[in-house]
Amino acid sequence: MRAAAVKAYAPRLDALFITHMHSDHTTDFNDVITTRWIMSARPNPLRVYGPVGVEQFADRTMAALEFDIGYRLAHHDDLGDGPKLDVSSLNDGAELEEDGLRIIAAATDHSPVHPTLGYRLEFDGKVVAIAGDTVPCAGLDLICTDADIYVQTVIRSDLIEKSPSTRMRDVLDYHSDVAQAGETAARNRVKKLVLNHFVPPPTPGKEAEWAADATARFSGVVLVADDLLEVSC
Ligand SMILES: [Zn+2]
Ligand SMILES: [Zn+2]
Numbered sequence: 001m002r003a004a005a006v007k008a009y010a011p012r013l014d015a016l017f018i019t020h021m022h023s024d025h026t027t028d029f030n031d032v033i034t035t036r037w038i039m040s041a042r043p044n045p046l047r048v049y050g051p052v053g054v055e056q057f058a059d060r061t062m063a064a065l066e067f068d069i070g071y072r073l074a075h076h077d078d079l080g081d082g083p084k085l086d087v088s089s090l091n092d093g094a095e096l097e098e099d100g101l102r103i104i105a106a107a108t109d110h111s112p113v114h115p116t117l118g119y120r121l122e123f124d125g126k127v128v129a130i131a132g133d134t135v136p137c138a139g140l141d142l143i144c145t146d147a148d149i150y151v152q153t154v155i156r157s158d159l160i161e162k163s164p165s166t167r168m169r170d171v172l173d174y175h176s177d178v179a180q181a182g183e184t185a186a187r188n189r190v191k192k193l194v195l196n197h198f199v200p201p202p203t204p205g206k207e208a209e210w211a212a213d214a215t216a217r218f219s220g221v222v223l224v225a226d227d228l229l230e231v232s233c
Contacts, residue, residue: 001031002227005228010036011039013046014047015049016047017049017050017130018050018051018057019116019117019119019131019133020050020113020117021053022110026057029061030061030064030065033046033062033083033085034065034069034083043080043084045084045085046084046085047087050087050089050090050117051116052115054088055087055089090105090117093106100123102122104120105117107139108134108139109135109137109140110133110175111174113133116132118131118132118134118140119143120142120147126233127148127149127233128149128151129143129144129149129150129151130143131144131150133174134176135174135176136176136183136184140184141187144184146188146189148190148192148233149192149194150181150185150192150194151194151225152194153175153196154178154181154196154198154199155172156178156210177213178210179213179216181214182216182217183217183218185214185217186218190220191220192223193214193220193221193222193223194223194225195210195211195214196225198210210224
């Protein structure tokens with residue numbers, strides 16, 4: 001629904017890139033598959049890329065959709081057949097190139113979640129790094145080197161450290177906090193740092209406070225992203 005809101009409608013998606021199979025990063029996968037299938041005029045396989053294990057994840061998602069697919073096939077004669085996926089797992093260092101767009105996958109560190117990937121997108125001399133969930137690591141530096149835009153999921157360690165919940169404090173050791181994102185951006189000469197996937201959720205009006213630990217370490221642009229924010233290189 002968020003993609004559709006920026007006119008990236010499901011039938012127009014050529015490919016989907018998954019960083020890791022944590023539920024908060026994949027929960028809408030089934031909806032993309034179904035929406036794309038029923039809104040496309042012709043058979044339109046969706047290419048899916050992700051870390052090793054993504055084939056199994058895709059197969060099981062399709063199995064979960066079995067009833068839904070059956071209902072829709074029974075209702076619409078012109079659907080012909082069920083949704084089709086073309087799924088490929090990517091290893092650390094994998095590179096894809098198509099129509100001038102180059103995508104490089106690099107292993108990130110979200111241990112004990114293995115494997116996880118970040119992506120570097122290069123097009124027309126511009127570079128966007130999509131980090132996913134990770135602490136600073138060599139793979140993250142690789143995708144961020146001289147990036148125009150670096151998108152990092154972040155937590156506020158100063159707030160989470162105060163939580164009485166052990167389970168909440170557990171998240172500290174496998175996410176970048178805002179300061180680490182700022183350090184990664186500075187170390188790799190990034191131009192714009194986009195923070196997203198905030199834990200805990202920011203209070204409206206506290207965006208500057210959220211950015212502060214990054215701006216103290218990184219002199220480029222720091223954006224505390226709202227849903228549907230559009231960023232240009
Ligand atoms: Zn995760
Ligand atoms: Zn996450």
